[in-house]
Amino acid sequence: MRVIALDPGKLTGWAAADIDEVGEWTNFVHGILPAKQMVLELWKQQERKLLPGPHATPPFDVIVYEDWVLYRAHAEEYIGSDMPYSQQIGQYRLIAWLSDTPILKNGADRKNIALRQMRAFLTPHSSCWSSTSRLWPTRCGRGACGSKT
Secondary structure, eight states, X not given: OEEEEEEOSSXXXXXXXXXXXXXXXXXXXXXXXXXXXXXXHHHHHHGGGGSOXXXXXXXXXXXXXXXXXXXXXXXXXXXXXXXXXXXXXXXXHHHHHHTTOOEEEEOGGXXXXXXXXXXXXXXXXXXXXXXXXXXXXXXXXXXSSXXXX
16 A cells, blocks of 8 residues: 655655555655645646556555644634635545545644654654755655665
């Protein structure tokens, strides 16, 4: 099963992998793209479900996104806003609907759990991090950076 997970924002973090029946991950890729480019790339990928024939890169079987919640502490920042992150999530949901792809919401409150687990993941991947950029490369793990995870 091909899965992509998205963290919406001006810069959208994404991670994709093939996950087998026992939960083993392969072909793990990740990156950061500007919001519009991410939406367009996801559509190009998913529209393949609607086109006949084999494809070099098959579409995703599942799309996962991090929910965006307006918390009271940040409410004043968004007065008069058109809520771009909510709109971006709506675009992901439309792509999923048009391509008949299941889409799952991951609560924004899960970020604290992920941050605690991040150090354990990042340490073996330290050679993947570019010293000239805060962005990750598009391919990592399973040998690309020397790590086995």
